[in-house]
Amino acid sequence: MISISPQKQDYLILAAMTLALALLPLTGRSNYFLGQGTLYLIWAAVVTQWNIVLGVAGIMSIGNLALFAAGGYAVALLGLYFDISPWASLPVGALAGLGMALLMGLSTLRLRGAYTVVVTLSISMVMYQLIVTDVGCFRRTASACYSLTGGSRGLTRFGDFGFNAMLGYGGAAWGNFLLALAVLVLCMAAAITVIHSPYGRAFQALRDNEQAARARGIRIEKFQLIVFAAAGFFTGLAGAVYAGTQRTFGPQILGFPTLLFLLSIMIVGGRGRIWGPVLGTICLAFVQENTTGLAEWQSSTYALLLIVILIMAPEGLAGGLSRLVPWLKGRVGGRTA
Amino acid sequence: MDILATTLGLGAFYAASAVSLALIWGTFGMLNLAHGAFITVGAYASLLLVNELGMPPWMGIFAGAAGGAAIGAVINTLLVARVFARPGFEINIIILTMAAATIVVDGINNIIGPSTERQPFSFEGRIALGETSIAWQTVMVIGISLAMTLILTLMLRYTALGRSINAVAQEPTAARLNGINVNRVVMKVMLISGAVAGVSGVLITQSTAVYPTVGQEPLLKALIICVIGGLGSISGAVIGAFLLAFVETVAQFELGTKWGTPVLLMAAVGMLVLRPNGLFGSRDITRN
Numbered sequence: 110m111i112s113i114s115p116q117k118q119d120y121l122i123l124a125a126m127t128l129a130l131a132l133l134p135l136t137g138r139s140n141y142f143l144g145q146g147t148l149y150l151i152w153a154a155v156v157t158q159w160n161i162v163l164g165v166a167g168i169m170s171i172g173n174l175a176l177f178a179a180g181g182y183a184v185a186l187l188g189l190y191f192d193i194s195p196w197a198s199l200p201v202g203a204l205a206g207l208g209m210a211l212l213m214g215l216s217t218l219r220l221r222g223a224y225t226v227v228v229t230l231s232i233s234m235v236m237y238q239l240i241v242t243d244v245g246c247f248r249r250t251a252s253a254c255y256s257l258t259g260g261s262r263g264l265t266r267f268g269d270f271g272f273n274a275m276l277g278y279g280g281a282a283w284g285n286f287l288l289a290l291a292v293l294v295l296c297m298a299a300a301i302t303v304i305h306s307p308y309g310r311a312f313q314a315l316r317d318n319e320q321a322a323r324a325r326g327i328r329i330e331k332f333q334l335i336v337f338a339a340a341g342f343f344t345g346l347a348g349a350v351y352a353g354t355q356r357t358f359g360p361q362i363l364g365f366p367t368l369l370f371l372l373s374i375m376i377v378g379g380r381g382r383i384w385g386p387v388l389g390t391i392c393l394a395f396v397q398e399n400t401t402g403l404a405e406w407q408s409s410t411y412a413l414l415l416i417v418i419l420i421m422a423p424e425g426l427a428g429g430l431s432r433l434v435p436w437l438k439g440r441v442g443g444r445t446a
Numbered sequence: 447m448d449i450l451a452t453t454l455g456l457g458a459f460y461a462a463s464a465v466s467l468a469l470i471w472g473t474f475g476m477l478n479l480a481h482g483a484f485i486t487v488g489a490y491a492s493l494l495l496v497n498e499l500g501m502p503p504w505m506g507i508f509a510g511a512a513g514g515a516a517i518g519a520v521i522n523t524l525l526v527a528r529v530f531a532r533p534g535f536e537i538n539i540i541i542l543t544m545a546a547a548t549i550v551v552d553g554i555n556n557i558i559g560p561s562t563e564r565q566p567f568s569f570e571g572r573i574a575l576g577e578t579s580i581a582w583q584t585v586m587v588i589g590i591s592l593a594m595t596l597i598l599t600l601m602l603r604y605t606a607l608g609r610s611i612n613a614v615a616q617e618p619t620a621a622r623l624n625g626i627n628v629n630r631v632v633m634k635v636m637l638i639s640g641a642v643a644g645v646s647g648v649l650i651t652q653s654t655a656v657y658p659t660v661g662q663e664p665l666l667k668a669l670i671i672c673v674i675g676g677l678g679s680i681s682g683a684v685i686g687a688f689l690l691a692f693v694e695t696v697a698q699f700e701l702g703t704k705w706g707t708p709v710l711l712m713a714a715v716g717m718l719v720l721r722p723n724g725l726f727g728s729r730d731i732t733r734n
Contacts, residue, residue: 169537171544216719222536223477227669228718231711234666238707365662369548372541409552412545419538420528 116305119383123301126387127294134283143282147354149394150289154296154347156374156386158340161300164381165309166336167316169222172213172229174363174371175236176341179205180348181358182258188267188352195270195353199346206345207338214337218330237363263359270353285354292350296343297387303339304383308332316381366408373411377418379425388426449695455584457691461684462591462649463664464671466642468683469598470635471672473615475536480521480543481643481668482661483550488514488644489565489651489660490554496566506567507590507648514644515637521546522636530632531618547661554658565651587649594642595684601638602680611635663707670714690714 113121130150134143159173180202187193187201213232217225240258247257258264272284303309311329314322352358361367370393378389393411400410418425467481478484491513492506501509525542529535569586572579602608613621614631622628650664671690675682690710697709 163537169540171540216715220718223471223475223540224673224718226477226540227673228715231666231670231715235708235711365544365548369545372544376541405556406552409549412548412552415545416525416542419542420525423534423538 114305116301119301119305120298122384123294123297127290130290131287134286140282143286145394145398147282147285147289148351149390150286150293151347151351151354152371152374153386153390154289154293155344156371156378156389157293157296157300158343158347159371160375160378160380160382160386161303162337162340164375164385165304165316166312166333168214168217168333168337169225170213170217170229170337171226171368171372172231172233173340173344174368175213175229175233176206176209176344177348177351178233178236178358178360178362179209179341180345181352181362182264182348183345184349184352185264185267185358186258189264192268194268195349199349199353202349202352203342203346206341206343206348208341209345210338210341211334214334214341218334233363237360240360240363259359261360263357263361265357267352267356267358269356288350289354292343292347296347297383299339299343301383303336308336369408369415370411373415376415377425379427379429380423382425382427382431384430385425385427388430392426449692449699451580451584452695453688453692454588455580456695457688458584458588458591459646459650459653459664460667460671460687460691461595462587462646463643464668464675464683464687465591465595465598465680466639466646467665467668468672468675468680469642470639472679473602473611473635474530474632475615476526476530477536477540477669478521478543478639479540479665480517480547480550482659482665483547484514484517484640484643485647485650485661485664486554486658487517487550488647489656490558491516491644492567492648492651493563493565493656494558497563503566503568506565507645510567510644510648511641512644514640514642514647516640517550518636518638518640518643519633521640522633526632526636527629531628551658558658560658562655562657565648565656567648568652583652587652590645590649591684594645595680598638598642599680607631607634666707667710670711673718674714 133146138146155173155177159170162168162170162173183202183205184195184198187198188195213229216232217228220228241261243256243258243260245256247255269281270284270288272281276284308329311322311327311332314325314327315329348362374386374389374393376389377392378385378387393414396410396414397407400407403410422429424431463481463485466484467478470476470478488510491509495501495509496503496506521543525546526539529538529542532538569582572581573585602611610621610626610631611634613624613626614628618628621631646664647661651660654660667690671686672683674690675684675686690713693713694707694710697705701709
């Protein structure tokens with residue numbers, strides 16, 4: 110058998126997954142399917158980067174949605190006040206996420222464990238509170254008055270990616286889908302590179318036994334910050350794509366239900382596992398689409414799923430799968446060392 | 447003078463909501479994000495007992511304690527006991543309690559209803575103090591908060607339970623080898639912490655109102671207070687509470703009401719950057 114490195118293997122799986130997903134719109138799916146698919150692709154991208162920060166680099170940030178919101182609001186505000194198309198403001202959104210990540214990363218650099226949780230949560234809550242309490246009159250129309258950030262109602266009508274004009278009527282749905290897929294692929298490729306880099310192994314050493322790792326001279330605070338900043342860049346980009354494809358952006362993004370949904374994706378998929386976020390998104394998407402009947406209990410459903418997986422199978426779906434594959438190989442191909 | 451009076455009242459509120467969080471964080475290194483749910487359940491226990499069962503309003507505070515203790519026991523049995531002293535406890539319990547808090551809020555929303563109610567356990571009237579005056583309620587909140595803090599501190603230092611809590615906190619395995627039933631000690635701490643949080647829920651909702659997410663803001667404030675005060679320090683939490691109340695009050699008076707919480711959070715984050723272990727914390731009890 111040809112042996113390929115684990116890193117190449119991951120890139121190959123990613124390429125196959127990308128191809129399959131890119132062909133999906135051609136199978137005549139409904140616009141609803143593509144719309145939901147776009148959302149899930151974006152969430153998978155966000156969780157992939159969050160997973161690198163929390164699950165791999167060991168930075169206990171639960172404020173990653175602030176990075177997402179920074180990117181989204183950058184696009185929404187630039188579109189609304191300066192009439193800049195989301196295409197042009199995509200890089201600005203990514204840089205806004207990067208800036209937010211640097212702010213968070215620098216303020217938590219010397220902190221440990223639960224302290225990091227509190228500070229990152231606080232920063233995203235400050236952002237939430239400042240937006241929600243923003244009721245001052247900034248822009249006046251004939252009938253109403255709007256605040257700078259749109260307050261708790263959020264922002265709308267700041268433009269979109271214009272796929273309808275580019276691809277003809279009905280093109281928006283699959284244009285958006287492919288754009289979201291592109292962001293996910295970018296985030297995954299970056300994540301695979303980080304995990305298989307020497308730093309990825311250093312992170313793992315630190316996570317498994319910090320004292321032993323430090324005694325062997327591993328000091329990676331600087332690289333932790335770089336990984337966090339990169340996550341900010343990609344998460345901000347995802348936020349920008351969210352704003353451009355959903356054509357609305359509000360502070361609900363920073364609320365607990367969204368945080369819990371994404372956290373469930375990470376835990377169910379397998380924290381610290383490269384394929385965890387994708388598997389988790391598939392699972393949670395399945396749950397979400399099949400529990401629309403109990404809308405008011407939906408958050409509880411995710412919470413319950415998260416609790417059960419974390420207690421019963423802390424390695425998540427990816428962990429289970431990684432044990433299943435060698436077992437299957439053993440069954441099919443006899444004994445292979 | 448107004449600033450001082452507001453600071454005292456607010457500080458007492460904050461101290462009430464922070465001590466129980468400080469207790470379990472300080473002893474077991476467990477950051478309980480269901481703390482807000484404890485507060486909410488306490489407030490609703492008082493509401494239901496008085497309004498639905500027709501008990502006299504003063505019973506509300508005991509209902510709050512019982513409700514808080516009950517949710518503490520439930521969280522302990524279903525979550526804490528399953529991951530305590532295992533690898534990744536620190537982060538796992540944060541995630542688990544966050545999920546549990548969601549279920550509690552959802553449950554109250556769907557079963558009791560999302561409406562806003564008045565807390566029946568309350569006192570009217572004010573005492574004049576020179577040019578300003580303090581509400582009886584504030585006096586009572588200060589009294590109860592200080593009493594709870596004092597009892598907890600004395601309990602940790604001088605009783606057998608306090609000594610076994612410290613033993614479990616320092617090294618669960620060693621405590622178990624020395625004949626301490628670790629699970630039972632953790633259960634007791636969760637019961638006490640739940641009861642104290644439940645009482646603080648009743649106290650806090652006197653000045654606001656009772657609604658499903660009422661615990662969220664006290665949770666955030668309590669987190670900041672414990673971080674400022676330093677881990678493991680109940681007295682640090684109390685000092686942190688009054689300090690933050692002062693900062694928030696000054697910010698509200700000088701910059702306007704909406705800036706209170708943001709300035710508070712930013713001050714706390716700024717201080718942590720300068721002193722990563724908090725004002726009074728020195729030991730690092732991180733355990734993996």
